Amino acid sequence: MSHIPAGHPPVKPPKVGVLVANLGTPDGYDYWSMRRYLSEFLSDKRVIDYPSWKWQPLLQLIILSKRPFTSGANYKLIWNHDKGESPLMTITKDQTAALQAALPEVMVDFAMRYGNPSTKSKVGAMVEAGCEKILFVPLYPQYAGATSATANDAFFAALMKEVRQPAARVMPEYFEHPMYLQSLAASVTEAYAALDDKPEVLVASYHGMPKRYLMQGDPYHCQCQKTTRLLRETLGWDEGSIHTTFQSVFGPEEWLKPYTVEHVAELAKQGKRHIAVMAPAFSADCIETLEEINGEIREAFLHAGGEKFTYIPCLNDRPDHIAALAQAIRENLTGWI
DSSP: TTTTTTTTOOOOOOEEEEEEEEEESSSSSSHHHHHHHHHHHOOOOTOOOOOOHHHHHIOOOOOOOOHHHHHHHHHHHHTTTTTOOHHHHHHHHHHHHHHHHTTTTTTEEEEEEEESSHHHHHHHHHHHEEEEEEEEEEEEOOIIOOOOOOHHHHHHHHHTTTTOEEEEOOOOOTTOHHHHHHHHHHHHHHHHHHHSSSOOEEEEEEEBHHHHHHHTTOHHHHHHHHHHHHHHHHOOOOTTEEEEEEOOOOOOBBBSSSBBBHHHHHHHHOOEEEEEOTTTTTTSSSSIIIIIIIIIIEEEEHHTTOOEEOOOOOOOOOHHHHHHHOOOHHTTTTTTT
């Protein structure tokens, strides 16, 4: 720094940045906040890959004239009114603070793929702060084009806007990491220990995707199946004790099956009195877990004759989850710190 000539732009001490990314959240549950968020989300070709000339008129003129009202009502049910934000935002902030405490040698921040804070704004802030190296961490245990890949797209697009591009790495999916699996298993063990009677079946419900994506080579389905198997083995349970299902079906085409809402109803009809449901594809509780699983899917089971439904929360900012993420991040920072 002592060799910088007079008049040279200021040079900040070099840093290493870790930018964690989650799916996103609307700024509010009012109509226009929901419409902006849903328009950005459902216009992503990684999420809905129909031709724009066919999809956009349907989306903008029909779907977004109604869906913001229903989605907004669902968000209102789970909204963190004290902080004026969605649970996903609250939890992601808590995760980021915990990771920063666990990784004091780097700068840790977070971004959302859709909504705020945007990936572009956070990459810019990290570069401005002096980060010459950035590890991008999509908070998705399993890889999918509609989650991990689109988050990476936004990260790389943000780098294109920087005059001085930092060196960049992307942390891959981490569903096989031993510490992640131990945390996932511990969440089940602790939930079961708090119950008076043990559930007869544990349902691992993953976010769905069109079956067509699987046939095109997306590894998500296979990684979900493997996650369930590795979780079962970590718990030491017998085969068949955990069922893999898929939720959040959207549109007319066939999605990955079995559908969670149908499967839990069938379990009730088979005489299962008590089931537990968890969501191993989500790193933080959100609308799909707090409202869909603990609302719609719970109701489907009880309406079909089930008696007791236990939802096991996502790993969120559990200390063992933060430790697992921090360890995976350290492994991907090798040679940088």
